[in-house]
Amino acid sequence: MITLHHLNRSRSKRIIWLLEEIGQPYKIEAYQRDAESNLAPESLKSVHPLGKSPVIEEDGVVLAESGAIVEYLIDKFASERLAPARGSREFAEYLQWIQFAESSAMLPLLLRMFLTRDGAKTNFLGDYADAETAKVLGYLSAHLDGKRYLVGDSLTGADIMMYFVVNALEQSGALGFFPVLEAYLQQLRTHSGCQKAEALETELDTAEA
Numbered sequence: 001m002i003t004l005h006h007l008n009r010s011r012s013k014r015i016i017w018l019l020e021e022i023g024q025p026y027k028i029e030a031y032q033r034d035a036e037s038n039l040a041p042e043s044l045k046s047v048h049p050l051g052k053s054p055v056i057e058e059d060g061v062v063l064a065e066s067g068a069i070v071e072y073l074i075d076k077f078a079s080e081r082l083a084p085a086r087g088s089r090e091f092a093e094y095l096q097w098i099q100f101a102e103s104s105a106m107l108p109l110l111l112r113m114f115l116t117r118d119g120a121k122t123n124f125l126g127d128y129a130d131a132e133t134a135k136v137l138g139y140l141s142a143h144l145d146g147k148r149y150l151v152g153d154s155l156t157g158a159d160i161m162m163y164f165v166v167n168a169l170e171q172s173g174a175l176g177f178f179p180v181l182e183a184y185l186q187q188l189r190t191h192s193g194c195q196k197a198e199a200l201e202t203e204l205d206t207a208e209a
């Protein structure tokens with residue numbers, strides 16, 4: 001049995017979708033963010049010292065970092081369905097997009113989100129965040145133009161990772177500037193695993209809207 005330690009409104013949604021795709025038995029331990037700080041509760045630190053989500057427990061392995069969890073679970077349970085063949089050119093691209101989704105793409109989006117929440121005037125950070133956001137999303141959009149998925153023509157773990165990025169973009173109200181990414185988001189939402197992850201995320205979120 002795989003256990004997912006899930007925090008409301010978090011990257012953990014990626015892992016719910018993945019668990020739906022791989023079809024192994026799983027259970028969810030749900031946690032809620034603190035209403036003031038937006039941080040995870042202290043109890044998550046007893047699962048993993050970082051105290052962040054997602055974290056999984058699987059056959060004695062306790063693993064944090066959504067990208068690592070996606071690679072680990074696919075490698076173990078769904079490598080023929082959700083990843084290209086190891087050693088192929090597509091596999092290299094697959095690894096790149098998995099990393100991109102949590103590093104190059106997330107950094108400027110998070111920076112912009114924190115700057116907006118903070119409200120302080122910045123010297124260069126605001127311009128840097130906006131220029132980097134345009135650069136990385138422009139790159140992603142150019143790659144996806146005319147394509148349904150990031151690698152080949154079927155769903156892989158890279159798309160499950162990227163879903164959180166385009167979902168965050170939608171929530172920020174900026175998705176309309178990127179019609180290719182909007183179409184990609186709709187394509188990902190045709191998957192029943194994605195729909196189930198959305199429904200479970202909503203069901204497990206007890207915070208006020």
Ligand SMILES: N[C@@H](CCC(=O)N[C@@H](CS)C(=O)NCC(=O)O)C(=O)O
Pocket residue numbers: 007009010011012038039040041051052053054064065066067102
């Ligand atoms: N790079 C990590 C990021 C983990 C992370 O920052 N998770 C957030 C939720 S999206 C979290 O737990 N925030 C609450 C906190 O830091 O206390 C991953 O991909 O899993």
